Amino acid sequence: MSADAERSALAWLSRAAEPGHAALYALVREVGAPMTVDLLLAGQAPPSAQAAVGARVAENRVDADLAMAERCGIRFVTPADDEWPEVVLQPMTVATECGVPELAPPLALWVRGPARLDEVTCRSVAVIGSRAATAYGEHVAAEFAFGVVERGWTVVSGGALGIDGAAHRAALAAGGITLAVLAGGLDRPYPAAHGALFERIAVAGLLVSEWPPGCAPYRRRFLIRNRLIAGLSAGTVVVEAAARSGTASTARRCRELGRPVMAVPGPVTSAASVGTHELLRADGGDAARLVCSAEQVLQEVGRLGADLAAPARGRPEPRDDLGPVATAVLDAVPVRRAAPPERIAVAAGVPVLDVVRVLPGLELRELVELTADGWRLSRAQRSPTGR
């Protein structure tokens, strides 16, 4: 099967089906994209996958979509491409297979901007919140985004008015990289008022969408998009959110991925902080972590959670205070040839979700490093004094 056939098939699917469809994802994974398209065209796919396409099966706009994308400076990135963010998306795959169909990974992505998708997402934090933000919320979003990119991390957000816009702008102002995950075609900036902002992001960062050019940002697409904001970042910070807002769905997806959900408190007299306080008051393990600064955000994202024991006494070594899971994972990380979390999980004998949860913390301690192929020991650990 040619690379072109694979690519065309994925482009066809990108228009034919709404993304995030677990049955379709499973079929593509099983028989490949070209065969999936053949089955759908013949009406012979399993009913659950066939349902994902419906009447759109009659449409073929692959060439037009790819041509349009090229005209707009948009590239179509598939799992076959070097920059496909395989490692960062791993928890989505695992979660889908573990019974959270809403977290089905993207089949391919439409991308615009100079940055490499895999590189900018391997150290990224989502900063999201209300469109009806207050001056306080926008100020805090900007401060956090500034602090995050200052420390070399990427700011992911949804390109909306309010908190999202403030986060993107501050990341750009700090000379950092920001990634806007949109809910429609990248040639159709939405909201229109952010047209100029998206142009600046396309110059210095990345615009990303699961929908081909021309697709309108329908209401339900925002919910589908929200899972990808959580999927493309190591943790999510909610700055301001009204009661029962859309940001709660992103926070839930983030939690389901085993990644930290953080929330910024505000005045209890402010309606714009009701949703963040709800997240902070959630019962038991579901509660978001309260964060007051970018530093605290990065602490959280690099946290080993329950796995991090109390600080050791005596000369501290980066390995000293690791819990049993982190130690098992670290021992299983290859010395030179990087491995994906799935392989490390097998070697360590721990669940993949634990592996992806623990690795960022090991990276913050400079014990491991992330490459395009996965994780390996850091240079310091590979030296004679290391291992």
Add this chain to the structure above:
Amino acid sequence: MSADAERSALAWLSRAAEPGHAALYALVREVGAPMTVDLLLAGQAPPSAQAAVGARVAENRVDADLAMAERCGIRFVTPADDEWPEVVLQPMTVATECGVPELAPPLALWVRGPARLDEVTCRSVAVIGSRAATAYGEHVAAEFAFGVVERGWTVVSGGALGIDGAAHRAALAAGGITLAVLAGGLDRPYPAAHGALFERIAVAGLLVSEWPPGCAPYRRRFLIRNRLIAGLSAGTVVVEAAARSGTASTARRCRELGRPVMAVPGPVTSAASVGTHELLRADGGDAARLVCSAEQVLQEVGRLGADLAAPARGRPEPRDDLGPVATAVLDAVPVRRAAPPERIAVAAGVPVLDVVRVLPGLELRELVELTADGWRLSRAQRSPTGR
């Protein structure tokens, strides 16, 4: 031994020793107050208790103190008096005996105001915070205090400028009862700017101190006083607090008593909320509970904590969703003759701390009621359909 001798001895001790001294408390409990005074005067008390008195052993101002108190409308309340808040102070006794000497209960109290100390403290919440409060903090303190007294609860605080003052004033404005726990003689209003406020509290609520008239509010007395704010309330809400402030000590004492510590968030840009955010970010079980309203405060104070199971299905009965500890405690509460938590603990076979933790929640469900002698089943539970 006459009641007068007991009373005089406690008044002598009140001036001779700083309150909250565990060794002195233990000696009084063992041999009684008059014998304790005799031993101290003879220099024959155990060294740890003798140290509590030091050079003050030569001083005898019992008559002068009691006369001065009478002139100022201050009464001297001892454990022999009907209004002594035995049940509310129980967790202090238990904690002291369990190895937290800083929580030694008061030997006696100087009180001014029309309310009965035991009655106003059996349903009370402490609302405390920074002297350097913001307009936001004072507004929230007032809202919370207002909501708390509206629901029939007492507001306890420390009479300080800022949050404390706002809480006291709002409780009075709502026609409720408020209790100011001061760190010096009740005839010496401190801060002086709150002289008029204290007069109003003395008319409608209660001023309480462990120090006899004339005693100056020394710096270290505020820390000793803080434990009593926690001791005289069912839970503590911190509204605003700077980093590493005195309110943190009250919060710690409250936690050590097994009572809920709550904190109100604020803008992360406000220095006055740094301390409350620290409380909310504390690790594991030590974290304060975030509260946004008086309603949430009372939910927390009446909470059964881990003991409260998921809501039952079908016709809900107040007993239905009780956990094993709450059920054991409820079964051990006497039908008619009220019993103190210690006796209930023996009957239920659970630790006293668990009993005092669980009883307020049972009261909120109207399963039990608190009398001057302790707890008994509520009227509804005593009826034929109950037990």
